[in-house]
Amino acid sequence: ETGVTQTPRHLVMGMTNKKSLKCEQHLGHNAMYWYKQSAKKPLELMFVYSLEERVENNSVPSRFSPECPNSSHLFLHLHTLQPEDSALYLCASSHSLFAGANTGELFFGEGSRLTVL
Amino acid sequence: AQSVTQPDIHITVSEGASLELRCNYSYGATPYLFWYVQSPGQGLQLLLKYFSGDTLVQGIKGFEAEFKRSQSSFNLRKPSVHWSDAAEYFCAVGAPSNTGKLIFGQGTTLQVKP
Numbered sequence: 001e002t003g004v005t006q007t008p009r010h011l012v013m014g015m016t017n018k019k020s021l022k023c024e025q026h027l028g029h030n031a032m033y034w035y036k037q038s039a040k041k042p043l044e045l046m047f048v049y050s051l052e053e054r055v056e057n058n059s060v061p062s063r064f065s066p067e068c069p070n071s072s073h074l075f076l077h078l079h080t081l082q083p084e085d086s087a088l089y090l091c092a093s094s095h096s097l098f099a100g101a102n103t104g105e106l107f108f109g110e111g112s113r114l115t116v117l
Numbered sequence: 118a119q120s121v122t123q124p125d126i127h128i129t130v131s132e133g134a135s136l137e138l139r140c141n142y143s144y145g146a147t148p149y150l151f152w153y154v155q156s157p158g159q160g161l162q163l164l165l166k167y168f169s170g171d172t173l174v175q176g177i178k179g180f181e182a183e184f185k186r187s188q189s190s191f192n193l194r195k196p197s198v199h200w201s202d203a204a205e206y207f208c209a210v211g212a213p214s215n216t217g218k219l220i221f222g223q224g225t226t227l228q229v230k231p
Contacts, residue, residue: 004160006160033218040126040223041223042121042220042221042222042223042224043207043221045218045219045220048218056218090160090161092160092161097218105151105163105166106161106163106219107163108153108160108161108162109160110158110159110160111159111160
């Protein structure tokens, strides 16, 4: 299997549930990202990991908790979400975070469509 | 701060017609520029990118884009649109010092009429 794989593709949860989104990349990349895509809004960068260290938390509420156990896997743990958190959550990876080693290309997964009731 | 503006939210063209999608960016220096395409239910796929050199870049699926520094623009073009090009198109800008973090425009939805 190649590329960036996200599971589940669709998730419906109540506001009191705890769930997790999973992302796996088979590209040997060192940087991984979570983006939020809401209708009619630009993609919002949420978190950035480089070599398993979080390098950016873009003012994301604490009800979203990322985890990067190794360079191939990235999780987004969800807890007590709000209906406005319903969106498509996209995972991406890149060769590395910084110019020189990085062609600048992000490779995206197909996303996890989250609905919060 | 970096920003990207795609002035057209929705564009409809006839199959076989030419296409131009607009993108304007704001950045203090020459940025890295990208166009991505997203088909329904899919993730984003890179169409083309500009880092330096020739200001006219060729991408996949017959797309090209031209970097115009004086206009802070990076418009995407295709001479003849196919029905399969119907999708959402995103322009993005990255800082040369940190190209992994991209700022995206809000996207342009392309509809293709038969």
